[in-house]
Amino acid sequence: MSPEVVIAGRRIGPDHPPYVICELSGNHNGSLDRALSMIDAAAATGCDAIKIQTYTPDTLTIACDAPDFRIEGGPWSGRTLHDLYAEAHTPYEWHTALFERARRLGVTLFSTPFDETAVDLLESFDAPAYKIASFEAVDLELTARVARTGKPMILSTGLANLEEIGRAVDTARSHGCDQLALLHCISAYPAPIDQAHVRTVPDLAARFGCVGGLSDHTLGTAAAVTAVALGGAVIEKHFTLARADGGPDAAFSLEPDEFTRLVRDCKDAWAALGQAGYDLKGAERGSVVFRRSLYVVADVAAGEPLTRANVRAIRPGYGLEPRLLPDVLGRPALRPLKRGEPLAWDMVECSPELKEARA
Numbered sequence: 001m002s003p004e005v006v007i008a009g010r011r012i013g014p015d016h017p018p019y020v021i022c023e024l025s026g027n028h029n030g031s032l033d034r035a036l037s038m039i040d041a042a043a044a045t046g047c048d049a050i051k052i053q054t055y056t057p058d059t060l061t062i063a064c065d066a067p068d069f070r071i072e073g074g075p076w077s078g079r080t081l082h083d084l085y086a087e088a089h090t091p092y093e094w095h096t097a098l099f100e101r102a103r104r105l106g107v108t109l110f111s112t113p114f115d116e117t118a119v120d121l122l123e124s125f126d127a128p129a130y131k132i133a134s135f136e137a138v139d140l141e142l143t144a145r146v147a148r149t150g151k152p153m154i155l156s157t158g159l160a161n162l163e164e165i166g167r168a169v170d171t172a173r174s175h176g177c178d179q180l181a182l183l184h185c186i187s188a189y190p191a192p193i194d195q196a197h198v199r200t201v202p203d204l205a206a207r208f209g210c211v212g213g214l215s216d217h218t219l220g221t222a223a224a225v226t227a228v229a230l231g232g233a234v235i236e237k238h239f240t241l242a243r244a245d246g247g248p249d250a251a252f253s254l255e256p257d258e259f260t261r262l263v264r265d266c267k268d269a270w271a272a273l274g275q276a277g278y279d280l281k282g283a284e285r286g287s288v289v290f291r292r293s294l295y296v297v298a299d300v301a302a303g304e305p306l307t308r309a310n311v312r313a314i315r316p317g318y319g320l321e322p323r324l325l326p327d328v329l330g331r332p333a334l335r336p337l338k339r340g341e342p343l344a345w346d347m348v349e350c351s352p353e354l355k356e357a358r359a
Contacts, residue, residue: 026088134158
């Protein structure tokens with residue numbers, strides 16, 4: 001049996017449609033009203049869950065302008081860590097309104113905690129699951145704290161090597177997590193599509209016996225859909241109301257119509273996988289009659305032999321199978337045959353044994 005995770009009653013794994021998570025991140029741009037509007041818009045995309053991030057700039061770093069704390073390169077180049085996180089964080093005091101809005105809409109909401117105070121806060125809202133961010137995969141104390149909640153855990157593996165992933169998995173399991181999903185992730189913003197390496201998704205799941213998926217920072221939807229085609233059961237993608245509005249993650253986030261398409265395409269990709277098989281499918285049954293079969297193509301008198309001039313394999317498919325043409329050629333007609341008749345065994349003189357063998 002394939003591994004499964006269950007979040008708010010939704011079964012997640014290779015045998016179920018992909019679980020698509022809409023990541024709001026810091027694209028609320030410091031406005032609670034915008035954050036609530038994002039939940040409304042995200043719910044309308046058909047996503048399976050909405051995710052926020054729970055931290056403060058002081059739980060992530062310190063206010064310091066030293067070179068170690070200043071970002072070089074990428075979309076946040078020149079900013080200090082504390083300054084970036086001050087802009088991007090979702091204030092603790094917003095959480096009540098956000099969880100209430102999600103519950104009112106009937107959509108699952110959970111979060112990525114970045115320290116124990118965040119876990120404590122989220123437990124007070126009975127969050128149904130937890131996400132460990134890629135950058136926190138090496139924080140084993142945080143992983144252990146989340147595991148002790150007994151809730152399902154989704155862990156992103158960006159930046160982590162196999163040894164580090166193994167430590168995180170062992171920590172989660174040894175502290176009580178029995179429902180674990182691992183997301184392949186390229187922690188670049190945006191991630192180049194040729195570095196997405198989504199073949200890692202099924203490998204990750206197989207190596208650790210977990211539900212596998214993708215936390216996708218590439219532009220567009222191709223990597224996510226490909227991951228589903230390879231067996232990914234969880235897809236996480238960043239979301240914004242409009243990239244033109246700006247925001248810390250806006251440049252690599254999807255707008256509502258794009259996210260709606262992502263959800264649809266991921267679900268369709270999973271549905272298209274089906275099962276390996278060669279039996280006639282239901283949708284094909286009406287097309288069988290358009291295959292070739294043996295037809296009388298010129299009038300034939302009773303007793304006259306069948307030849308390639310008066311019998312051919314043509315469309316439609318109501319006559320004998322084309323493979324039987326060599327068996328009927330040269331045999332006399334049992335009655336007059338008219339051009340356009342589908343050929344059947346009772347029209348041809350032959351032994352019952354041949355009919356039975358060729359049936």
